[in-house]
Amino acid sequence: MDSPTPPSSPPRVLLIDDDRDVHQAVAVLFGRAGIELVSAMQPEEAYSALELAPADAILLDLNFTRGRTHGEEGFAALARLLGDDPDAAVVVITGHSGIRIAVAAMQAGAIDFVMKPWRNDEVLERVRVALAHRQRRREIAALRQHDGIPADPPRLLGASPAMERVRDLVRRVGPTTANVLILGPAGSGRTLASRAIHHASPRATGELVMLDARAAADPRDDVAAADIERASGGTLLLRHVDRLAEVAQGRLLARLPADIRIIATAETAEPLIPALRARVGTVEIAMPPLTQRGADALLLARHFARAAERRHGKPVLGFMPEAETALAVTSWSDDVRGLAQAVERAVVLGDGGLISEADLGLGPSPAEAPSPAAVASTLNLEESERVLVAAALKRHGFNVSHAAEELGLSRAALYRRMAKHGL
Numbered sequence: 315m316d317s318p319t320p321p322s323s324p325p326r327v328l329l330i331d332d333d334r335d336v337h338q339a340v341a342v343l344f345g346r347a348g349i350e351l352v353s354a355m356q357p358e359e360a361y362s363a364l365e366l367a368p369a370d371a372i373l374l375d376l377n378f379t380r381g382r383t384h385g386e387e388g389f390a391a392l393a394r395l396l397g398d399d400p401d402a403a404v405v406v407i408t409g410h411s412g413i414r415i416a417v418a419a420m421q422a423g424a425i426d427f428v429m430k431p432w433r434n435d436e437v438l439e440r441v442r443v444a445l446a447h448r449q450r451r452r453e454i455a456a457l458r459q460h461d462g463i464p465a466d467p468p469r470l471l472g473a474s475p476a477m478e479r480v481r482d483l484v485r486r487v488g489p490t491t492a493n494v495l496i497l498g499p500a501g502s503g504r505t506l507a508s509r510a511i512h513h514a515s516p517r518a519t520g521e522l523v524m525l526d527a528r529a530a531a532d533p534r535d536d537v538a539a540a541d542i543e544r545a546s547g548g549t550l551l552l553r554h555v556d557r558l559a560e561v562a563q564g565r566l567l568a569r570l571p572a573d574i575r576i577i578a579t580a581e582t583a584e585p586l587i588p589a590l591r592a593r594v595g596t597v598e599i600a601m602p603p604l605t606q607r608g609a610d611a612l613l614l615a616r617h618f619a620r621a622a623e624r625r626h627g628k629p630v631l632g633f634m635p636e637a638e639t640a641l642a643v644t645s646w647s648d649d650v651r652g653l654a655q656a657v658e659r660a661v662v663l664g665d666g667g668l669i670s671e672a673d674l675g676l677g678p679s680p681a682e683a684p685s686p687a688a689v690a691s692t693l694n695l696e697e698s699e700r701v702l703v704a705a706a707l708k709r710h711g712f713n714v715s716h717a718a719e720e721l722g723l724s725r726a727a728l729y730r731r732m733a734k735h736g737l
């Protein structure tokens with residue numbers, strides 16, 4: 315995530331609208347007004363854009379599916395934008411007769427609204443009000459913070475129900491001072507979730523002190539008392555707490571002051587002594603492995619490709635269809651981090667075209683597709699079904715009829731399973 319816009323640079327406004335003509339018109343308008351436009355055609359693209367570079371204000375259309383006028387998608391996006399960042403300055407865009415919808419959006423936290431078709435001066439005025447609002451919020455936060463403008467909130471990307479549940483828990487627990495134990499595979503986003511919780515907490519102006527239990531040369535080593543002390547007033551993040559030997563866990567428990575907020579991460583809770591688990595795990599959050607997040611793998615791959623594009627100045631067109639299928643079924647050794655590294659490598663070494671399966675270091679040969687036996691030994695029933703369906707689709711070049719025949723399913727049944735698993 316980049317740092318917020320420095321005061322001297324032009325204000326940055328994110329437009330979320332599925333109409334290209336609107337983007338073109340706003341680009342001209344903002345260009346004249348000295349406002350930088352960031353464009354997103356869909357809400358998911360917008361969350362990725364915000365993670366890469368924060369916006370000072372957001373213009374949000376409320377309908378993204380042709381023929382829809384009730385704004386459900388826009389309201390869901392508004393809730394997510396404000397859930398991720400309660401200080402977000404959002405102006406909603408509604409149709410000509412949408413005054414009731416506009417009022418409901420303001421009740422839901424939007425700062426203002428504009429109605430299509432709009433007058434240019436009206437849009438600019440609303441955007442400027444939103445920018446001023448955001449600036450005021452930042453100044454107040456900076457006064458509280460003492461050491462400058464606060465960073466934007468970390469964002470957990472993903473549209474799967476599994477990630478919705480994680481975001482919901484993060485949102486509920488963040489503003490409290492409850493201790494949280496985050497369980498899940500290495501690289502799945504546990505530290506990112508910890509940052510989001512700290513950022514949303516009343517202790518966000520204090521330090522997030524990170525201690526890695528793996529850093530101890532000997533698992534019997536103690537967690538430094540001085541570090542624990544530093545976290546008073548902020549949050550203590552104990553990473554990989556399951557790597558501490560039981561004796562060290564006991565000593566750690568004895569040293570934890572009563573008034574400190576603790577977030578701990580571990581792969582599983584089994585190695586934890588019950589008293590430590592009870593102390594750090596007032597709320598437990600299970601971070602699902604990427605293979606349980608359906609189409610999130612592709613969504614994250616696109617996000618990491620955009621991030622690498624920005625970081626290395628190398629353009630990327632996207633992913634080849636077979637690479638997309640492979641992404642949906644690959645279990646990376648380091649979960650989300652493994653995916654991020656593979657995508658970044660592909661962008662760095664690629665020629666700016668479409669990223670192939672081979673570019674991602676994934677075997678293109680059908681023989682390498684998982685066999686039912688291999689699948690069954692490591693995954694649960696749901697995951698096995700997803701991997702088998704994806705592998706059959708891959709073997710048949712995404713020909714649904716052929717894949718359905720191989721799986722002994724009707725085409726309709728296969729389509730249902732594809733929808734269920736986000737394939």
Ligand SMILES: Nc1ncnc2c1ncn2[C@@H]1O[C@H](COP(=O)(O)OP(=O)(O)OP(=O)(O)O)[C@@H](O)[C@H]1O
Pocket residue numbers: 469470471472499500501502503504505506507553554579614650651654
């Ligand atoms: N849902 C997500 N959205 C965006 N980025 C993510 C998401 N999950 C993970 N990442 C990114 O993947 C990388 C690994 O995540 P993170 O460091 O939080 O993992 P972790 O579970 O704490 O692993 P470890 O403890 O081994 O470092 C980070 O760069 C993080 O920003």
